[in-house]
Amino acid sequence: MAIERKQWKSAIVIAATAWMAVLFGFAPSEATAEYGDVVMNEYSDEAGMRPVVFPHWFHRIRFRCKVCHADLGFKFQAGGNDINMLKIIDGEYCGACHNGDVAWSVENCDLCHSGKAGTPTQVHESTLQKLIMPAGGAPKK
Amino acid sequence: MRKRTTPYFECALLTLALGWSAVVMAQNWRKLESDGLHDPGSEAVKVLQDPAEAMSQLPPDTAGNKVDWIRALQGGYIKPRSALRGEKEYEVLDGDVLMNIGGSTPAVLFPHKPHTQWLDCKNCHEGLFQSKAGATPITMEKILQGEYCGVCHGAVAFPLTECNRCHSVRQMDAIKRVRGTP
Numbered sequence: 001m002a003i004e005r006k007q008w009k010s011a012i013v014i015a016a017t018a019w020m021a022v023l024f025g026f027a028p029s030e031a032t033a034e035y036g037d038v039v040m041n042e043y044s045d046e047a048g049m050r051p052v053v054f055p056h057w058f059h060r061i062r063f064r065c066k067v068c069h070a071d072l073g074f075k076f077q078a079g080g081n082d083i084n085m086l087k088i089i090d091g092e093y094c095g096a097c098h099n100g101d102v103a104w105s106v107e108n109c110d111l112c113h114s115g116k117a118g119t120p121t122q123v124h125e126s127t128l129q130k131l132i133m134p135a136g137g138a139p140k141k
Numbered sequence: 142m143r144k145r146t147t148p149y150f151e152c153a154l155l156t157l158a159l160g161w162s163a164v165v166m167a168q169n170w171r172k173l174e175s176d177g178l179h180d181p182g183s184e185a186v187k188v189l190q191d192p193a194e195a196m197s198q199l200p201p202d203t204a205g206n207k208v209d210w211i212r213a214l215q216g217g218y219i220k221p222r223s224a225l226r227g228e229k230e231y232e233v234l235d236g237d238v239l240m241n242i243g244g245s246t247p248a249v250l251f252p253h254k255p256h257t258q259w260l261d262c263k264n265c266h267e268g269l270f271q272s273k274a275g276a277t278p279i280t281m282e283k284i285l286q287g288e289y290c291g292v293c294h295g296a297v298a299f300p301l302t303e304c305n306r307c308h309s310v311r312q313m314d315a316i317k318r319v320r321g322t323p
Contacts (some may be wrong), residue, residue: 012151016158034176034192035206036297050180056297057206060259061195064221066231070261071224076292096225114185115178124178127295127302128287 035125038078039115051115072096079121169193170207205299211255233257238274239315247308248315 034055041051059068068074072093075081081093088095088106097103104111122129170192174181192206199219200212213219223231234257240249256265269289271277277289284291285301295301310318 009148009151012148013154016151016154019158032170032206034171034178035300037178039178050183053178053185055189055192057192057196057208058190060210060221060297061219062221063225064223065259066261066264067222067225069264076264102225110184111188112185114173114180114183114189116180119178123296126287127300128285128291131285131301 032125037124039119039122039124040079040083041115041119041121042079042082043084044113044115045117049109050113050117051119051121052112053115054112078123170196202299204303210259210298214258215255231257232262234262239310239319240274240279241308242315242319243312247305248310248312249307250310251307 036056038054038056039051040054043049044051069076073081074093083093085106087093088098091099094112095106098112099105171177172186172191172193173179173189174186179186196206196208200209200216201207202209214221223229234253236253238251238253240251242248266272269277269292270279279289283289284294287295290307291301294307299306
């Protein structure tokens with residue numbers, strides 16, 4: 001009887017520890033929705049606008065990568081596309097959708113230009129940024 | 142003589158385990174206004190969708206933005222368009238490529254299928270990668286600098302800290318597969 005009780009107790013200890021170990025993998029140590037968010041600040045700061053934050057997560061729910069990266073010609077590089085408002089108004093890049101037709105139009109400046117001033121062009125939360133860059137140092141474009 | 146003690150330790154551990162489960166279940170994504178990226182004074186944080194609203198509905202993952210995007214797509218949780226307006230034909234290639242055979246880490250299995258469900262062939266070929274197996278000088282050093290696989294993995298696909306998701310085939314098995322012996 002004593003042995004059974006002891007076994008039962010150690011079983012609980014082992015099970016609880018194992019369960020926590022498993023869950024530790026799911027630990028919300030850092031909730032990183034913004035993993036993959038691209039900040040674009042080629043011209044914004046100079047123009048007195050907030051930098052643009054592009055949320056990949058929102059767009060990939062609606063479009064496959066290829067739509068923007070093959071059909072619209074967005075290069076896989078933050079700051080590598082030389083996007084400006086003139087091109088967008090002409091229907092290029094973001095303007096292919098953000099024209100009041102597929103998505104809301106360019107008059108809603110602040111919905112894209114929503115980042116903290118001074119944030120450099122980057123892919124936010126990237127492995128590159130986290131592991132390779134010096135602590136606190138922002139990656140250059 | 143047998144000591145009968147109250148199982149304080151066990152109780153505490155159980156409580157901790159259950160409490161921790163609750164914390165994990167309630168996993169939430171930072172709100173736009175407090176994600177460190179958006180200006181809390183911006184109109185956008187009031188108008189735009191908060192990530193948790195969309196992402197908590199999708200299959201979870203342990204890394205990146207905590208969504209398993211492959212399962213989300215293949216399981217029909219999301220139905221991203223293949224063209225700006227509606228759908229268009231595209232090629233999904235179902236073919237695995239083994240790499241790093243004979244290396245000091247497990248071999249890499251690259252599955253074309255999940256990649257071509259998201260991407261166009263020309264996104265990778267013949268620019269980032271040569272179609273001919275072994276023709277592209279891929280190294281971890283380059284990947285960590287954001288080249289090759291690192292163009293997406295580490296930015297928008299699962300991060301580079303998830304070594305064994307790519308390095309997933311034992312060398313012995315990889316060699317057998319390449320030689321065609323069972």
